[in-house]
Amino acid sequence: MAETLRTFQVLGQEQVRQTWKTLIDSGRFGHAHILSGHSGVGKDALAFYIAATLNCKNADIKPCGSCISCRQFLNLEHPALHLIFALPRRSASHTDPFSGIKEKEMERINQELAKKVAWPYYHLQVEGANDIRISGIRKLRKDIYLANDPGATRIVIVLRAHKMNVEAANALLKILEEPPQGTVFLLTTEYPDRLPDTIRSRCALHHIPDLSWQFIQKDLIQKKGVNQVQAEISARMAMGDLAAAHRFAEQDNTFWLDRIRSTLNMLARTDFVSVHKQVLLLKDSEDQNEKTRQQFLSLLILFFRDVALQIKEGETALWVTQVQQMNKLFPNCNSYLAIKAIERTKDALERKVHLQLALTALFFELRKHLQG
Ligand SMILES: [Zn+2]
Structure with missing residues (x-):
């Protein structure tokens, strides 16, 4: 043994x-x-x-x-x-x-x-x-x-x-x-x-209740020696699952931040081309598969949750700048409907709907919810 x-x-x-x-x-x-x-x-x-x-x-x-x-x-x-x-x-x-x-x-x-x-x-x-x-x-x-x-x-x-x-x-x-x-x-x-x-x-x-992401983050920093941001991404993606968090922490997750950032930039614009580009990025990138797409959507849900909660500096290392920017640019953002829309898309993707169509529809809907 x-x-x-x-x-x-x-x-x-x-x-x-x-x-x-x-x-x-x-x-x-x-x-x-x-x-x-x-x-x-x-x-x-x-x-x-x-x-x-x-x-x-x-x-x-x-x-x-x-x-x-x-x-x-x-x-x-x-x-x-x-x-x-x-x-x-x-x-x-x-x-x-x-x-x-x-x-x-x-x-x-x-x-x-x-x-x-x-x-x-x-x-x-x-x-x-x-x-x-x-x-x-x-x-x-x-x-x-x-x-x-x-x-x-x-x-x-x-x-x-x-x-x-x-x-x-x-x-x-x-x-x-x-x-x-x-x-x-x-x-x-x-x-x-x-x-x-x-x-x-x-x-x-x-x-047995879920573990908080803050607890998991601390565990990852102490036991696996990963840095704060990496620990936070892994902990949040794990959604209360310590075992999954330890698995996530073994891979480099910082590219998720770039995906979230580029998605938010795209949402803040009004044209069709940038939506199209972002959909292709999520569809065709080498690191994208069914599982990572689900993780990306989970993170996007967490982001809108943070927007709704109006997190403050110091509470999270992850995307505090983006959250504050969103709150400033879109003070009427309806995070609740945004989260519902992402959850529906997650669900639909599990049922193998057309990926490109589902993501395109989602991003247009999110733009609408940003305006409130
Ligand atoms: Zn004993």
Whole structure:
């Protein structure tokens, strides 16, 4: 396994952590929980924190991070931990999720797990792992009733639980209906609505809020050593997702600023040619693809939000000059309608409408909203 964390961190979620600490201290909490929230807010990190707290041997501070139980949880190797996640389907086995997976592939899965151990915010990327199937739950059913670590609270963590197919969800429901004593189920998901009602009604639902971009920016500066502007662009594009922010921070994002600036200059003019030029730039540049275009539109939304909030010098390093200029040039700018228009275009582009037409229409509409 890779280098391990020395503590259980649930970054920027002090209130959530405190709520859980109180719940655990009170001893009055159910055996099944759904931890929901957007990607990268720390759902898995929280699940590991809860698991370790429930099993920590230290009398005072739980989780201490240094007792044998904590160390095993930090490595995701605790005998009472049952970790379930999507795996590639390599055989029709109904009882063994690992059946048919070749040694090379298993190695890659272990490498992914090692990354998760090193950083709980990491998204497991296992090729062909599209769903959690019944074999995984059947195996859990078999393992969970075996006494593996007497005295320990057994912990079942289902990562991205919405990936369970119908069969798997039904099998899990049966276990939830008659859970073995001393077992806690933690289901993490971005999409709690995709879980069957029957499962949701058996679980307590906990929502983990988004991380603020200011928190993410600070984290990037401290942990990755990136500069303030780069950290701010990455943090804002990530929309509350710490893992995505760390990925963005690894690439040079300063060209986004130029794109935003040139777009705003174009919007401030009245001719058709400059719109046409800008559309072509966004359509044909080498660095432009579907994903980066979505990121660009997200940034444009953030820009209009800042215009609406009339941000002041010092609050952000990113585009304070542009925002102030906009406020001066277009005092009646309707940022709300501008944001709605950009959101609609984002949505349309996901549905593969004609790119050039969609962007042209958007820019003309934005010009209208600038006038108020
Ligand atoms: Zn401990």
